[in-house]
Amino acid sequence: MIARLIGDARHVAIGAASPIPASGALLLKSQQPSLRVSLHQRRRANPFTEGSRELFDLAGQGRIDVFFLGGAQIDGEANINLVRAGEKRFPGSFGSAFMYPVIPRTILFREEHSRRALVPRVEFVSARGEPFALLTGKALFSWQKGARRFRLESVHPGHAVDEIQADTGFGFDSPARVPTTPSPTAVQLALLRGRVAKEIAADYPEFAARVWDA
Amino acid sequence: MEVVRALIRRRARGLKLLGVPVLGFSADLLIGAGCVAEVETSAVSLGEAGLAPRFTEAAQKGEIKIRDATCPAIHTALQAAEKGVPFMPLRGVLGSDLLSGRADWKVLQNPFAEGADPILYVPAIAPDIALFHARWADEAGNVWIGRRKEVATIAHAAKRTLATFEELRAGDMLEDELLAPGVVAAVYVEAAAPARRGAWPLGVADAYDIDDEHLARYAKAARTREGFQRYLDEFVCTRKKNSLPA
Numbered sequence: 001m002i003a004r005l006i007g008d009a010r011h012v013a014i015g016a017a018s019p020i021p022a023s024g025a026l027l028l029k030s031q032q033p034s035l036r037v038s039l040h041q042r043r044r045a046n047p048f049t050e051g052s053r054e055l056f057d058l059a060g061q062g063r064i065d066v067f068f069l070g071g072a073q074i075d076g077e078a079n080i081n082l083v084r085a086g087e088k089r090f091p092g093s094f095g096s097a098f099m100y101p102v103i104p105r106t107i108l109f110r111e112e113h114s115r116r117a118l119v120p121r122v123e124f125v126s127a128r129g130e131p132f133a134l135l136t137g138k139a140l141f142s143w144q145k146g147a148r149r150f151r152l153e154s155v156h157p158g159h160a161v162d163e164i165q166a167d168t169g170f171g172f173d174s175p176a177r178v179p180t181t182p183s184p185t186a187v188q189l190a191l192l193r194g195r196v197a198k199e200i201a202a203d204y205p206e207f208a209a210r211v212w213d214a
Numbered sequence: 215m216e217v218v219r220a221l222i223r224r225r226a227r228g229l230k231l232l233g234v235p236v237l238g239f240s241a242d243l244l245i246g247a248g249c250v251a252e253v254e255t256s257a258v259s260l261g262e263a264g265l266a267p268r269f270t271e272a273a274q275k276g277e278i279k280i281r282d283a284t285c286p287a288i289h290t291a292l293q294a295a296e297k298g299v300p301f302m303p304l305r306g307v308l309g310s311d312l313l314s315g316r317a318d319w320k321v322l323q324n325p326f327a328e329g330a331d332p333i334l335y336v337p338a339i340a341p342d343i344a345l346f347h348a349r350w351a352d353e354a355g356n357v358w359i360g361r362r363k364e365v366a367t368i369a370h371a372a373k374r375t376l377a378t379f380e381e382l383r384a385g386d387m388l389e390d391e392l393l394a395p396g397v398v399a400a401v402y403v404e405a406a407a408p409a410r411r412g413a414w415p416l417g418v419a420d421a422y423d424i425d426d427e428h429l430a431r432y433a434k435a436a437r438t439r440e441g442f443q444r445y446l447d448e449f450v451c452t453r454k455k456n457s458l459p460a
Contacts, residue, residue, distance in 0.1 A: 016236075016257075016259070016261075017259070017261065017262070041261075043417070043419070043423070043424070044419070046361065048361070049361045049363070050361075050363050051361065051362055051363030051364035051365070051366075051367065052234075052235060052285070052289070052362075052364050053235075053285075053286065053289035053293075053363070053364055053367075054363075056285060056286035056289065057286075060286070060305055060306075082257070083282060083311075087274055088274065089269075089270050089273035089274050090265075091236075091257040091258055091259040091265065091266070092236070092255060092256050092257030092258060092259075092282055093256060093257065093282060093283075093284050093310070093312060094235075094236065094256050094257045094284070094285055095235070095256065095284055095285035095286060096284065097284035097287075097306060097307045097310040097312050098284050098285065098286045098287070098304070098305070098306035098307055099306070100306070101305075101306045101307075101308065101309065102305055102306045124311050125309065125310055125311040126284075126310060126311070126312070127284075127309075127310050128309035128310060129309075204262055205262070205426055206262045206263075206426065206430070207262070
């Protein structure tokens, strides 16, 4: 699904702590070699030569088409919070406050789909922008620019619309019949488990070992 | 890292840390050891090892002051200092609650635009001290940082620059066309000292990797104040050559 969302972009960049978006982007690259994938945190053969500011300079110039952002909290207005909630302190906003409004196609990604993560209103707006989509571990939403509301596009296999309603803290639109998110093909799965897992393991050894046993 | 461990042994107090653009293991150690009064950063994280536990607790208890920023704002503020100008503009950020915590950031009209065009201005940051670890220094006092150009920017922007390095090279790296583009020239460097495996448990590109296992062990130990203290006793306070794992 991540590969589908990136679509026909020329350049996708992946920020800090994003092994799943990185895997999806590398999967797409293996099938679409003209795609440029820049992993910001790559330990070896990092794509940048102007230090850690280059990602932002590229984005500011419009040279990056797609970027992924997460959030400790994400709300129905598509605001994200990476700073604090209640008594809890999170790591901080990273580059999100800049990237979200600047990147043409921002994809919000949060594996946890719960009322704790998807809230009516974030307690701190780290960044505000117009996303392309919100992808969670249970469902895919598109963003309706005019109405400023999410729309449920598909539910992942093994999950149901009732469950999505129950586990989402904000209101969203939903079509009469919600399709099931297509599973990866056998070829895609083989690539994910093989070449992509190996590539990811260099930067996310813990993730690769846990998920792919790589 | 060697300087960080030395600061903890010396019981440094009241430090203000600037993350360029984020803070990590060094900051978490210094915060846990009580050395830090304030951080300005875009985030504090141990990367794949997860949350920085001592930062998180200190933040939740209000023990340190936090000036939340976003990565390109810090880069831009240092670039302003490097150029000797008082501020620089930056796109994005408008609409973020970061602005309400930053009285020093201003949103003003772009003076060159014909229509309304609000844009963020950040003041220059000139740190008192730039501190980093590098692969090489040479006999001429130059330090090689390779592609980590944000390190050069900190050195250019700071009032004083101190570095540790892995190996001393004979001669002058500025005479080598392949090495020169990655050099912070001696004009910026006040002092440099050798520290073999000085970045451990972090890594130095092409020399040694991040010690992920050690960082995961730290992240677990430092969840409690007692666990953190035991970590300090074992790896920081004793002077055993713990930075040379077998």
